[in-house]
Amino acid sequence: QITLTESGPTLVKPTQTLTLTCTFSGFSLSTNKESVGWIRQPPGKALEWLALIFWDDDQRYRPSLKSRLTVTKDSSKNQVVLTMTNMDPVDTATYFCAHSSSWPSKYFFDDWGQGTRVTVSS
Amino acid sequence: QSVLTQPPSVSEAPRQRVTISCSGSSSNIGHNDVSWYQQLPGKAPKLLIYNDDLLPSGVSDRFSGSKSGTSASLAISGLQSEDEADYYCATWDDSLNGPVFGGGTKLTVL
Numbered sequence: 001q002i003t004l005t006e007s008g009p010t011l012v013k014p015t016q017t018l019t020l021t022c023t024f025s026g027f028s029l030s031t032n033k034e035s036v037g038w039i040r041q042p043p044g045k046a047l048e049w050l051a052l053i054f055w056d057d058d059q060r061y062r063p064s065l066k067s068r069l070t071v072t073k074d075s076s077k078n079q080v081v082l083t084m085t086n087m088d089p090v091d092t093a094t095y096f097c098a099h100s101s102s103w104p105s106k107y108f109f110d111d112w113g114q115g116t117r118v119t120v121s122s
Numbered sequence: 123q124s125v126l127t128q129p130p131s132v133s134e135a136p137r138q139r140v141t142i143s144c145s146g147s148s149s150n151i152g153h154n155d156v157s158w159y160q161q162l163p164g165k166a167p168k169l170l171i172y173n174d175d176l177l178p179s180g181v182s183d184r185f186s187g188s189k190s191g192t193s194a195s196l197a198i199s200g201l202q203s204e205d206e207a208d209y210y211c212a213t214w215d216d217s218l219n220g221p222v223f224g225g226g227t228k229l230t231v232l
Binding site: 037039052060062063096107108 | 155166171212
């Protein structure tokens with residue numbers, strides 16, 4: 001059984017850096033084809049993909065946010081960390097991490113964390 | 123503005139059938155497989171359909187997916203009140219070099 005749990009601050013101030021951790025179990029991010037993604041959802045709005053990290057440390061970022069995002073993994077701790085710099089109130093959202101074991105042409109997220117709500121406000 | 127276009131809302135009566143469309147382009151749906159997710163209020167998304175038309179274990183066969191060209195559809199038959207949720211399509215986008223989601227469709231069971 002695969003589980004993912006997001007953790008991090010619930011409130012950050014504008015211009016601060018957000019650091020979120022996804023702690024997972026039930027798979028290894030050292031195994032071929034495995035990946036973990038970050039997706040956010042502003043209140044009342046749609047899902048928006050942010051970043052991906054693959055088993056081979058290949059990283060992908062949403063182009064419009066690439067300069068602000070960094071995703072890293074610690075396979076020994078079963079954790080993936082997302083950092084987002086220069087936070088703004090428009091970044092207020094629920095942030096999800098999700099698991100995939102599929103190739104890009106057939107990509108899908110088969111397991112999701114419960115999400116963590118982040119509010120950006122002074 | 124989402125890369126994949128879905129109707130904002132659909133509604134249908136219990137026990138009826140409803141379809142939700144998802145329109146994309148040659149760089150996403152036209153070249154890659156589509157997945158669908160159900161998001162109940164206040165919950166995380168749940169995988170409903172993958173590889174265009176496959177159901178994960180445990181998902182009711184009242185749900186079905188299809189794709190033609192650069193568009194995909196999710197059909198739900200025998201509607202039940204518990205199907206009221208937001209539904210999202212998704213796929214890989216070769217231009218974005220990452221996954222993309224539709225804008226979501228809110229299903230109301232009348």
